[in-house]
Amino acid sequence: MARNLVVSVLAMAAFAGVAVAAVPENLTAALGDQKRPPADSSRDVARKPAELLALAEVKPGQKVADFMMGGGYFTRILSPAVGPSGKVYAYQSAEFIKFRAAYGAEQSSVVADYKNVTPLTAPLSAVGLPDGLDLVLTVQNYHDMHLKPFPADTADGVNRQVFKALRPGGLYVIVDHAAAAGSPLTVADTQHRIDEAIVKKEVEAAGFKLVAADDKLLGNPADDHSKGVFDPSIRGKTDQFVLKFRKPK
Template identity: 65%
Template sequence: MKPTFAILAAIATLTAAPALAAGVPANITAALAAPSRPAADTARDAARKPGDLLAFTGVKTGDKVVDLIMGGGYFTRILSGAVGPTGHVYAYQPAEFVGFSADYGKALKDVAAAYPNVTPLGAAFSALDLPDGLDLVFTVQNYHDMHLKPFAADTAAKVNAEIFKSLKKGGVYLVVDHAALPGTGIAPADTLHRIDIAAVKSEVEAAGFKLEAQSPMLAAPADPHTANVFDPSIRGKTDQFILKFRKPK
């Protein structure tokens, strides 16, 4: 059954005061409390801190956003509620990912079918064409994937350029990823599924963005940064950086 925005609005009214007091706006609090969210998603909230993370982006009701490389749709579902019926979410799942695993295609189809303000995008990286006038492009734990060996060496540069073109002036590009050791650049992307924060800053700024802020909310100092993020010893406990870029006005 599709979630109703009336339910989300009611939740927002009930939770507005504590949400503002905690620093997480009511639109995001309501989205997190939506009964349509799968139990498997809510079980991950303590580790992923979606309320604080989305508050950091500044996403508002009515915004037009892209969940770039949406994976299983964890953040797509939250963003749908956060922007509300007057906003829109474009869920992008690269065709290359769908070709690798049918589960990615199913996730894209299922989320788009369940949420009336979500539009699926499934082009290959090389053919990515985002809608214009975006307020936010949001990508979590997937920036490094654009540097995997199967993809062209200029994939990240082309995607960053497309994002810059499609965002409004003043729009936000939020990048979260698993941290690699300083000085390692993009090399760990293919072997460890990590990337050096300095490499991301350099690439995104080269597209025209300005780094506005970064947050330590997902930092994990105990992470040695040398294990593959899927290794049981570190999975779910990696050191992650959060970078907030803005397109100049």
């Protein structure tokens, strides 16, 4: 049943004119994992995790990090996708847990369900990612590093830490809510969006090479970028970009 749902999601994306990457068996199986909450599975059509993780080249046996994991939606997919020989580091920043205790509880719940998941809760200034990672994935959270409570160089510092943690050839994949082109960083606070060009500039400054930029997979041309992402008229339907960076070998 779950496998059929995954196939249906991919078919709908293709029908809508979205370029669908080939989805390996490990990802199809991960989406059908019985430990995934129905509330997560119900969001698959909108979030397209199979196509996204195919783009991120997720394979069995890898060491990956779900950076600023939120409720654990992607952690719960990554765990079975990398399998028992792989490892997932589920990062929830100390600052976010202090702001909202539920973030810590959600992290603990995910860790209890998956043996190959290790929690990380250090502050953004010293994340504590292990070396030799194959992938660092962060979804809808990059802009948060530009919120007012954080120092202005927070994103730059995190990008350098991610660069160090990844193996040569490792990937840094970023998904976020698109702001209007040329928008200042202040929209991170007012709209929880960020200009794609800013992300590219900051990440490349840390030494990464941009290898793919996809504005269609999670794009929505009907989103005019004028509303905050929590506005009821656009929530869950924002225009999002996907950026894939590689650490040079």
